[in-house]
Amino acid sequence: MTPQVPVVELTGIRKSFGPVEVLKGIDFSAYAGQVTALVGDNGAGKSTLIKGLAGVQPFDEGLIRFAGTQVELNSPLQASGYGIEVVYQDLALCENLDIVQNMFLGKEELKMGTLNEPAMELQATQALTRLSVRTVKSVRQKVSSLSGGQRQTVAIARSVLREAKLVILDEPTAALGVAQTEQVLNLVQRLAQQGVAVIIISHNISDVFKVADQISVMYLGQMVAHLNTKSTNYDEVIAYITGTKTQEGVK
Amino acid sequence: MSEKVASTEKVTSLASGHEGTLGDQVRGYFARVKGGEMGSLPAVFGIIILTLAFESLSPFFITKLNFANLFVQAAELTMLSSALVFVILLAEIDLAAGVTAGVAMAAFIDLVKTQGWPWIPALIVAFLVGIAIGSVIGFLVAKIGVPSFVVSLAFFLGFQGMQLVLLGEGGVYRVEVPAILAIMNKNLPAAGGWILLFVSAAASLVLSIWDRRRRATTGLVNKPFSIIIIRLVAILVLGSFSVYYLNLNRSQGVIPIKGVPIVLPITIVVLAIGTFVLDRTRFGRHLYAVGGNPEAARRAGIKVVKIRILAFIICSFLAVISGVFHASRIGSVDGSAGHTIVLSGVAAAVVGGVSLFGGRGRLAQAAIGAIVISMIDNGLGLLQMPAGISYLVQGGVLLAAATIDALSRRRNGVVSRS
Numbered sequence: 001m002t003p004q005v006p007v008v009e010l011t012g013i014r015k016s017f018g019p020v021e022v023l024k025g026i027d028f029s030a031y032a033g034q035v036t037a038l039v040g041d042n043g044a045g046k047s048t049l050i051k052g053l054a055g056v057q058p059f060d061e062g063l064i065r066f067a068g069t070q071v072e073l074n075s076p077l078q079a080s081g082y083g084i085e086v087v088y089q090d091l092a093l094c095e096n097l098d099i100v101q102n103m104f105l106g107k108e109e110l111k112m113g114t115l116n117e118p119a120m121e122l123q124a125t126q127a128l129t130r131l132s133v134r135t136v137k138s139v140r141q142k143v144s145s146l147s148g149g150q151r152q153t154v155a156i157a158r159s160v161l162r163e164a165k166l167v168i169l170d171e172p173t174a175a176l177g178v179a180q181t182e183q184v185l186n187l188v189q190r191l192a193q194q195g196v197a198v199i200i201i202s203h204n205i206s207d208v209f210k211v212a213d214q215i216s217v218m219y220l221g222q223m224v225a226h227l228n229t230k231s232t233n234y235d236e237v238i239a240y241i242t243g244t245k246t247q248e249g250v251k
Numbered sequence: 252m253s254e255k256v257a258s259t260e261k262v263t264s265l266a267s268g269h270e271g272t273l274g275d276q277v278r279g280y281f282a283r284v285k286g287g288e289m290g291s292l293p294a295v296f297g298i299i300i301l302t303l304a305f306e307s308l309s310p311f312f313i314t315k316l317n318f319a320n321l322f323v324q325a326a327e328l329t330m331l332s333s334a335l336v337f338v339i340l341l342a343e344i345d346l347a348a349g350v351t352a353g354v355a356m357a358a359f360i361d362l363v364k365t366q367g368w369p370w371i372p373a374l375i376v377a378f379l380v381g382i383a384i385g386s387v388i389g390f391l392v393a394k395i396g397v398p399s400f401v402v403s404l405a406f407f408l409g410f411q412g413m414q415l416v417l418l419g420e421g422g423v424y425r426v427e428v429p430a431i432l433a434i435m436n437k438n439l440p441a442a443g444g445w446i447l448l449f450v451s452a453a454a455s456l457v458l459s460i461w462d463r464r465r466r467a468t469t470g471l472v473n474k475p476f477s478i479i480i481i482r483l484v485a486i487l488v489l490g491s492f493s494v495y496y497l498n499l500n501r502s503q504g505v506i507p508i509k510g511v512p513i514v515l516p517i518t519i520v521v522l523a524i525g526t527f528v529l530d531r532t533r534f535g536r537h538l539y540a541v542g543g544n545p546e547a548a549r550r551a552g553i554k555v556v557k558i559r560i561l562a563f564i565i566c567s568f569l570a571v572i573s574g575v576f577h578a579s580r581i582g583s584v585d586g587s588a589g590h591t592i593v594l595s596g597v598a599a600a601v602v603g604g605v606s607l608f609g610g611r612g613r614l615a616q617a618a619i620g621a622i623v624i625s626m627i628d629n630g631l632g633l634l635q636m637p638a639g640i641s642y643l644v645q646g647g648v649l650l651a652a653a654t655i656d657a658l659s660r661r662r663n664g665v666v667s668r669s
Contacts, residue, residue, distance in 0.1 A: 077552055092550045096543035096610035097536075105540055106551030114531040117462075118469035125265050133265075140268040145286065 005068045007032050007166050007197035008053065008084075013062035015048055022048045023059070024221040030166060030197040030214075035188060037208040037229075038201045040218030041241055046201050049218070050168055053199075054086040055079035067165070083165035087155045089174060095144035099136060100124040102143055103158045127161040128153075131190050135183065149180030156187055160194065167191060168199045173207055185211050205237055219243050269466070273475045287659035291604040291616040293652065297623045305630035312633055315501035319512060322497075323435050325618075325625035326514040327576040331596035332603070332617040333525060334569030337562045339600055340529075340542040342609025343392060343399040347384070347406035348596060349589030351567045352574025354410050355380040357417040360424045360584040370428040378571050384410075385567030389560030399563075407593070414586045423585040426578050434517065435579040438510030444494040447516050452486050454523070514576060518618075521572060525614045538562060543610035598649040599624045606656050623648065 006029035013026040022045050030036040040046050051057040053064075055073040064071050066082050073079050079086075093102050100117075103124045109116040125139050133153050136146065143151060152172055159167045169188065173181040188211050192198045202208050208215060209229060217225040217240040225240045239245035268279065284292060305312040331348060338345045345351075355377040362373035388406060392399045418424065426432060439447065459479045466473050494511060502508040529535035540548040541558045549555050570589075577592070578584050603620025605612025624645060631641045 076550065080552065086550075088550065090546075092544070092547040094540045094543035094547050094610070096539060101536065101540075105536075105548070106553050108533050108536055110533065111465075115533065115536060116465075118466045118471050121267055121466075121471060122469050125267070128265055136265065138266040138268045142288075 004031060006030060006065075007067060009063075009065040010049075010053075011063040011065075013049070013052065013059050013064075015045075015052060015057070015059050015061075022221050023052075026062070026218075026221075026223045028216055028223060030199050032165070032197045033192055033195050034213040035192045035198045035200055035211050036214040036216060037212035038199055038216050038218065039203075039205065039208060039237065039241055043220070044218040044241075045221045046218055047170070050086065050170060050199075050201065053079065053084060053166075053168060055084075080162070083163065084168070085159035085162055085164035085166070086168045087152075087159060087170065087172060089171040093143045093151055093155060096142065098140045098142050099128075099146075099154050100139050102154055103127070103161050105158075107162060123161060124157075127157050130194070131157055131160060131187055133157060133187070147180065148175050149177075149183055152176065152180075152184050153187060156184070156191060160191065160196075164196060166197045166199065168201075170201050171203065172200065173202065173204060181207065205234060208237070209234065217241055219246075267472065269472045269474045271475075273477045276474055276478060289604060289655070289659055290613075291619045293655055294603045294616070294619045294623050297602070297648070298619070298626065301623065301626045301630060305626070305633070309630065309633045312630055315496060315499050316503065316508075317629065317633070319497055319501055319508075321622070321625060321629055322515060323512050323580065324629060325622045326435075326512075326518045327573050327580060328592065328595055328599050328625055329518055329618045329621040330521065330573035330576055331570055331592055332599035332621050333522060333614045334566045334573065335593075335596050335600050336605055336612055336614055336617045337525075337538070337565045337569070338399065339597070339605050339607060340538055340609060340612055341559060341562050342542055342607070343559070343562070344403060344597065345388065345399065345563060345566050345570075346403040346593055347388065347410060348403075348566060348570040349591070349593035350407055350410035350414065351381055351384045351589070352570045352577065353414050353587075353589035354384065354417070355571040356574045356578050356584045356588060357414050357586075360426065360578075361417050363428065364424050370430065374431075374575070377575075378568060381567040381571035382564055385564035386560060388567070389563030392563065393556045393559035411586075411590065414588070418584070418586045421586070423583050425583045431575060431579050432582060433579070434514050434576060435512065436582075437513050438497075438508065439513060439516070440510060441498045444498055444511035447511060447519070448487070448490040448494050451519060452483060452490065455486060456483055514579075517572075521569070522614050522618060525569070529614065534558070534561065539610055595624050595645065596621075598645060598652075601656060602648055602652040604652075604656075606660065607653065608656070608660055620652075 008030050010026055010028040013023050013028070014021070015023040026045070026049060028049070038046050038049070048057065052059040053073065055076045055078050058074045064073055071082060073082075094105065097105070100121050104120045109119050111119070121139060128136070128139065135153065136150055143154065146154065156167070156169070156172070172184050172188065176184060185207060188198060188200060200208070200212065212229050215227045215229055215232065215237060216223060217227070217237060219240065220243070224246055227237065236245065271279075302313070311317055331352070334348055335345060358380050359373050359377040362368040362376060363370055384406070388399070388402055391397045391402045456479065459482075463473045497511045498509055500507040500509045529538065537548065537553045537558050540551070540553060541555050545555055573592075574589060577588060599620035600612065600617045601607055601620065602623050603616035603618070605616050605620070627644050627648065628641050631644060
């Protein structure tokens with residue numbers, strides 16, 4: 001066990017959609033400076049868990065502790081107030097805006113009531129530089145002219161800019177080629193090295209083994225295993241995901 | 252200069268598009284045009300071609316009188332297409348913009364003529380009517396989720412009835428307010444035109460230098476100063492020519508008519524404020540964001556519903572200004588005002604380079620598009636072509652512009668997926 005206080009700690013989380021119980025008492029933690037992978041098959045409840053953490057779809061029951069204190073997450077604004085940033089699978093960038101504009105979207109800096117473009121450009125450049133991003137040509141490029149990997153980079157860098165304490169990445173490499181996947185995974189590790197707690201959702205188990213420190217496995221709305229990447233292996237994780245293995249033993 | 256020092260101290264490795272010589276900037280511009288960001292370039296070429304064509308076909312096209320007429324005709328359309336830009340940027344449409352103006356002016360004339368109100372409070376009420384209509388349309392679109400095409404079509408039909416109710420069947424009321432009539436029919440004194448030009452040029456220069464200083468003090472690179480000089484010279488040359496030409500007597504009668512039409516400074520001020528709001532305020536940025544990707548905007552914490560409603564309110568408000576221009580030009584208010592102009596307004600915006608897909612476009616582009624549409628109307632009229640031909644040509648130009656828009660969008664898409 002990691003001794004420090006987790007950045008986020010969920011206990012007994014439940015969520016139903018009508019008669020369907022999607023989350024059946026989930027316990028989950030993520031620690032600063034660590035990458036925690038959340039894996040599970042389609043329908044296991046990963047997205048529902050993430051949406052709850054993002055404040056998009058509040059949980060029905062359960063405790064949420066943020067840095068040790070109990071909180072409520074009922075809106076995206078509340079979540080981002082605590083420093084929770086979600087990088088969605090479908091990216092959520094505006095193609096018609098440039099990189100700087102996207103990174104500051106909704107958090108624009110003002111000076112005398114008008115947009116403070118130089119300050120935003122400088123900070124965006126610094127954030128990208130801190131993550132050693134060198135793949136983009138210009139920070140004033142329109143996002144429509146960026147590749148999938150570059151867009152993912154911008155989306156992740158945005159969370160750094162906002163001084164997020166917890167960054168949730170939903171399938172960050174799903175649509176990417178080999179080289180771009182490598183770049184994004186490196187970026188994820190650099191993000192954690194900055195002291196951020198990173199939760200990564202992925203179907204690609206080999207990606208998970210490359211970046212994650214902890215692996216949490218969900219199966220049909222339950223958290224079936226919390227594994228340390230170093231003391232587990234590919235087959236064990238797959239067995240938990242497919243439900244052929246449970247904490248009690250092999251079925 | 253201190254800017255140079257700052258640029259050498261720059262430690263970051265990422266470019267911002269401000270680097271390089273004038274040549275680099277020009278090459279960058281052409282690269283963007285090639286990449287599909289054409290802006291109003293096609294429309295500017297359109298203006299040049301139309302000018303050459305009409306000039307060779309009609310001896311009346313480039314005359315002092317017609318030059319002034321063009322400004323006056325285009326002003327009304329510019330105001331309406333600028334109004335529409337605010338909703339088109341959201342990939343929405345307001346087909347009721349024209350009749351909104353019509354209803355507001357009907358309310359105005361009703362208050363002045365039959366209720367005996369002074370004109371200023373009546374005009375304020377007219378604008379409040381516009382704001383109210385915009386709020387209702389915006390509410391139905393943004394909050395309830397009725398497609399804007401349908402909502403505004405319903406208002407388009409309904410308000411034609413409202414105009415008739417307010418003014419009576421076949422009612423035509425003369426506008427007898429000198430201040431309103433002056434907008435389109437009176438001109439600035441000669442010195443006023445020059446002051447307008449130099450104030451505009453100075454404002455543009457001061458704003459550019461202000462921006463450069465802010466970038467420099469932050470430690471960022473600036474574009475070459477020569478760009479500002481070139482733009483300033485362009486404004487001064489085009490502006491001086493226009494002011495000089497408009498200051499010549501264009502009357503065919505005994506009483507001289509000369510000077511810059513009063514509508515011009517009003518239009519410039521409204522466009523400048525609108526452009527400032529779109530480019531430099533948080534609201535403007537959010538408007539573009541919602542137009543580009545509403546879901547992304549929502550996730551970024553932008554109040555999408557509020558932005559949408561505000562856009563419709565601004566659209567209706569500016570539409571009322573175009574209604575005032577119309578009443579001033581025609582000299583009367585009747586039950587059919589604003590029925591046909593709205594489609595020309597959409598056409599003008601699209602021809603100028605505003606994307607119907609949302610998220611791309613500027614007010615200046617709407618103005619350029621409005622000049623193209625007005626030139627077609629005006630030029631074909633001078634050639635004594637039937638009105639049918641004018642509509643056919645306008646339709647063709649709109650189709651061409653919308654096709655260019657779709658193609659450039661597709662090209663953009665291809666680039667992004669590579």
